[in-house]
Amino acid sequence: MLTLDGVVTTYGAVRALDGVSLDVPDGQITAVLGANGAGKTTLLRTVNGLVRPAAGSITFAGHDLVAAPVEQVVTFGIAHVPEGRGVITELTVEENLRLGALWRDDRRSTTTGGLESVYEMFPPLAERRDKVADTLSGGERQMLAIGRALMSRPTLLLLDEPSLGLAPRITAQIMATLRRLSSEDGLTVVLVEQNARSALSVADTAIVLNLGRVVASGAADALAADEQLRHAYLGF
Amino acid sequence: MTFLNLVIYGIANGVLYAAVALALVLIWRSTRIVNFAQGGMLMFTTFIAWDLVTKHGANYWVGLVVALLAGFVLGAVAERVLVRPVENGPPLNPVIVTLGLLLVLQAVAGMIWGNGLSSFAPEFSLTYYHAGHQVILFSPDYLFIVIAVAVVLAALYLLFQRSPLGLRMRASAFNPEVARLLGVRVGRMLTLGWGLAAAVGALAGVLIAGTSPDYMNPNAFDPLLILGFTAAVIGGLDSPVGAVAGGLSVGVIQALLDNYVSNELDAFYSFVLLLVVLMLRPNGLFSRAAVRRV
Numbered sequence: 437m438l439t440l441d442g443v444v445t446t447y448g449a450v451r452a453l454d455g456v457s458l459d460v461p462d463g464q465i466t467a468v469l470g471a472n473g474a475g476k477t478t479l480l481r482t483v484n485g486l487v488r489p490a491a492g493s494i495t496f497a498g499h500d501l502v503a504a505p506v507e508q509v510v511t512f513g514i515a516h517v518p519e520g521r522g523v524i525t526e527l528t529v530e531e532n533l534r535l536g537a538l539w540r541d542d543r544r545s546t547t548t549g550g551l552e553s554v555y556e557m558f559p560p561l562a563e564r565r566d567k568v569a570d571t572l573s574g575g576e577r578q579m580l581a582i583g584r585a586l587m588s589r590p591t592l593l594l595l596d597e598p599s600l601g602l603a604p605r606i607t608a609q610i611m612a613t614l615r616r617l618s619s620e621d622g623l624t625v626v627l628v629e630q631n632a633r634s635a636l637s638v639a640d641t642a643i644v645l646n647l648g649r650v651v652a653s654g655a656a657d658a659l660a661a662d663e664q665l666r667h668a669y670l671g672f
Numbered sequence: 673m674t675f676l677n678l679v680i681y682g683i684a685n686g687v688l689y690a691a692v693a694l695a696l697v698l699i700w701r702s703t704r705i706v707n708f709a710q711g712g713m714l715m716f717t718t719f720i721a722w723d724l725v726t727k728h729g730a731n732y733w734v735g736l737v738v739a740l741l742a743g744f745v746l747g748a749v750a751e752r753v754l755v756r757p758v759e760n761g762p763p764l765n766p767v768i769v770t771l772g773l774l775l776v777l778q779a780v781a782g783m784i785w786g787n788g789l790s791s792f793a794p795e796f797s798l799t800y801y802h803a804g805h806q807v808i809l810f811s812p813d814y815l816f817i818v819i820a821v822a823v824v825l826a827a828l829y830l831l832f833q834r835s836p837l838g839l840r841m842r843a844s845a846f847n848p849e850v851a852r853l854l855g856v857r858v859g860r861m862l863t864l865g866w867g868l869a870a871a872v873g874a875l876a877g878v879l880i881a882g883t884s885p886d887y888m889n890p891n892a893f894d895p896l897l898i899l900g901f902t903a904a905v906i907g908g909l910d911s912p913v914g915a916v917a918g919g920l921s922v923g924v925i926q927a928l929l930d931n932y933v934s935n936e937l938d939a940f941y942s943f944v945l946l947l948v949v950l951m952l953r954p955n956g957l958f959s960r961a962a963v964r965r966v
Contacts, residue, residue, distance in 0.1 A: 484853060510855040522850045524843055535843050538836055539855030588854070 437462055438483070438592060438626070443492030445475075445482045445648075452478040453489070454648035460592075465618050465625040467639035467656060469632045469670060474645040476628040477519055480594050483626075484509045484516050496592065510539055515590035519597050521581040525570040529561055532569055532580055536587030554583035557613065575606035582613070592624045593617070599631045607631065611638045632670035636660040644669050678927045681809035685883075686923020687821040688876045692900025693907060693915035694825070695873035700909045702845035702865045704763075705755065709770040711897030712777030713750070713870050714877030715890060717743040719785050721878050722792045722888055732795040739874045747870025748863045755866070756859075781890040789889050794882025817879045824875060825916065828868070832912075841865055876900070895939060899926070902946045908956025917958055 438460040445453040452475045460466045468476050481487040483494055485506040494501040499512045509516075515536075516522075524532055530551070537550055555562035558579040564572065569580060578598055585593055595614070599607040615638045617623040629635035636642060639656040644665065652665050659665060666672055692710065699707045707713075720742050721735035730738075754773060758765040796812040832838035843851040844861035852858050880896055881887045903922045907914025922945065929941050949957065 506852045507855050507857050516853045524847045526846045531839055535854050
């Protein structure tokens with residue numbers, strides 16, 4: 437379980453996260469919702485160590501994430517799909533994928549299986565495996581970023597705005613993939629989204645951030661049914 | 673025949689500029705720093721090899737290997753100790769640091785080995801080949817130079833394109849943050865990159881020192897850095913293939929100008945070439961037109 441307790445993250449005088457406490461249950465999809473600037477991206481960057489909190493604690497499966505170097509976080513089973521997809525555009529599709537599994541000592545015996553299962557999940561990537569990632573469409577880049585994260589065989593997947601800039605049909609495909617990974621493989625997912633409607637359609641639970649504070653949390657369908665909350669924070 | 677001869681001669685010299693250009697490109701690509709100390713580093717490591725071979729009777733090959741190792745260590749230490757602390761500051765800071773290191777290395781070399789001229793005899797003959805009565809501007813020493821640089825280029829290609837370590841190094845260069853998220857120790861990759869680059873430079877230093885008598889002097893390697901830098905800029909600073917092509921071009925252009933115009937204007941040519949390239953194609957002749965999109 438990923439647990440945040442009283443996490444405060446500041447950029448100079450700005451408190452991007454202002455005492456966030458959160459339990460992410462194993463094997464579920466937890467959506468993190470909120471407007472631009474609510475602190476959603478900062479939340480993920482604080483979890484994986486790219487930004488260090490000023491106060492509070494973050495633990496995952498017995499590991500103290502506040503003290504761990506960024507490079508080590510992936511070895512705890514946490515994979516991150518950064519905002520803007522974070523595909524390395526100068527490398528080929530297959531190189532990007534291989535990079536995801538490089539930290540694993542057992543990759544030699546299993547990489548082929550890992551690559552093949554990603555190609556099976558995202559057939560467009562298989563067709564373009566030797567192409568430079570720069571040539572991919574937005575949807576394909578998102579597939580590549582998720583596929584690369586899965587190559588590290590994570591137990592916790594952090595996604596930052598996977599629907600950003602994608603056509604609704606592609607977004608629905610990505611969401612369905614996440615749902616399947618969670619239901620069938622028991623993957624824990626933290627899904628940061630501005631697109632609250634599609635995030636709530638696949639999430640089990642959700643929290644709503646506003647100006648760095650958790651203003652609502654609960655079951656996804658309960659939040660989706662709360663008209664007042666939707667109008668105030670979620671914009672639909 | 674003269675023209676062909678000049679092209680051969682230009683290529684033989686050009687591989688050395690290519691090696692220096694490659695050393696600059698490897699560092700620019702990963703840390704966005706032009707390593708002006710490269711000239712000083714390769715001078716220093718060449719002096720170490722020269723000292724071993726001529727003063728302590730060591731085998732030429734031992735000297736060469738020691739120079740490469742010393743170059744690797746010098747590059748890695750420079751990155752770790754001098755460059756790392758200023759890397760995230762204003763872009764001018766690393767420039768000043770590498771220029772400072774260049775001056776320190778030249779001064780220290782002068783203190784240890786003096787500022788006179790000495791010779792570093794090459795392992796292979798400098799006598800030109802003949803085809804019948806026709807002299808070919810190519811010697812066994814140049815043959816060795818071309819082969820040595822080609823072997824190093826092939827090894828680097830295999831390292832970067834075919835090995836997991838090379839994949840880590842490229843990922844660190846292109847997108848350090850994503851690389852760290854994927855578990856790559858980016859800092860270590862940068863140190864390794866500087867070490868490798870300096871080792872390539874060290875090879876060029878030892879090789880060029882043998883091409884003419886009385887070459888060894890703490891300031892004698894400056895033109896090599898300037899020509900290597902010109903070659904790197906022609907290649908676009910970002911592309912290892914461009915660096916090699918740039919190096920060969922500079923070598924050939926220099927050989928032609930030396931013969932058909934005047935051979936006393938070497939430094940002048942390289943600066944003019946640099947200016948022309950920067951004015952016409954600021955991104956280099958071999959750069960891809962695409963701007964990086966994330």
